[in-house]
Amino acid sequence: MKAPRSSMGGLLAAPAVLYMVVFFVVPSLILFVYSFWTAASYRIVPDFVFSNYLNSLMSPLFWTVTINAILIGLVTASVTLVLAIPVGYYLVYVSRSQVILYLILITWFSSYLVRIYAWRTLLGTSGVLNTILIQAGIVDTPVGVFLFSRFAVAITLIHIYLPFCILLVVSSLSEIKKDLVDAARDLGASPLGAFFRVIAPNAANGLVGAFMLTFVMVAGDYVTPQMLGGSSGQTTGLLIADQFRKTGNWPLGAAQAFLMFLVSIVIYLSVMGLGRATGLVVKRRPARKAGG
């Protein structure tokens, strides 16, 4: 009885698995192989050199945009998580408000480009924010730094990825029973105390996961920096995208994509290390796995 069931399972899973192998795993491997090839006069030559990696690491431009990407990524992911937690907390423990949930889903489903465009019109020199500031008499001349800066990129990215982060926080908080919070409150903990001493340690893995996913998405986003970053807010994502669109040095772009991947892993390990050192992240057995 057992054997035919599982072989049937294998057969049913095969098309999807095959699809993902051919169109996701294989392309990723080709991209990795590409990162060791060379591009000479618009032709890509199979090779095995580390120059793409070395040239990137030696290039000041690469470091400028990568540090930008890391800074924007860390600030954005932190602010996004800090904003997502109260909303997630409210939805899980206070009121499962369908209205709030659907308002979040509406922003999540509203077009990515539309939201970038919205911030562009909001922050422009003749944009809504400047008009309000001038009419309120706070400033005399339009503030130009709103647009085309790291600030503009960060606020737009927060807006784009906050709904996603809220949903991740909701799912990680849902695993912690309200009884635990109630018990802590009965024993005299303040609401914030209950959060930091009871919820945060238990939900740490989920919250770190939400932070990291937001970081990876934000640091890899290249459209927002292109539209709103000006010259100071460029990131590695845009550098990589340009290698595949304008300059045409695909192997170099491939190497930079993998370097960015490496940076994300280093950040993840640092965040986990920091969490353990401060005692906020506790190593615990993944009890969830056993339940399926």
Next chain:
Amino acid sequence: MLLKLVVWSILAFLLMPLVIIVLFSFHASPSLSFPFAGFSLRWYAEVLGNAQLGSALVKSLTVAGFTALITLILGTAASLAWLRLGHRGRVLLEVLCLTPIALPGLFVGVSLLVLFAQARVQLSTVTIVISHVVLALPILIVAMRARLALFDPSLEEASRDLGASQMQTFGKVTLPLIAPTLIASAILAFAVSFDEFVVTSFVAGTETTLPMYIWSMMRRTVTPLINAISTLALVFSIAILFAAWLIGHLRRRSAVASRTVS
């Protein structure tokens, strides 16, 4: 009370830009700043008269339709497999699904571009659909997996024990039970494809989908015409979301009804 205030301020931050977009789509003057110069439908009239926009919309609907169909077929089989697989099979499927979700679209886009170049495949509508399925399939499997956790495999066994063939069991027991989940998931796949821009920009070649068209307009200028297109896209997204909600709602009602019958 303080928490409620914080939550609503955050929601205001999320909604405010969308409200501004919608408001200025009705602006009588071409400027996008206050003071508001009165309401007009001129930008919507311009949208309707724009042939390029129309063909981009048709292209997007076609791509999203095929993406939803292929994703639905592959995803349904994979989700049914999920119920039958052992632990190792599930882990494999999970890794294959979660990795692309956790990577930026840029990475997926350039690796597909490299694949198509290496295999000498001409970039076209077909390559866009192939790429969109890579993005939609993992989301569909993850979403379905959560819903199918409630599915009781003993119902299938009961049907088989009562003499139904494998096909009959699928058609009369499994499919009716999972159909609402399937439709809601297909809508999700459609929405993912319809809005996709990052990956598309690498694999579209000379084809223009709606987001690609909006992008080319955005780069050139700022005009309420883009607001009007955006508002229509927003209304469309809300309609999709509402349809998914409605199906989920009906499903819950029918589930409750069937429970009272048995």
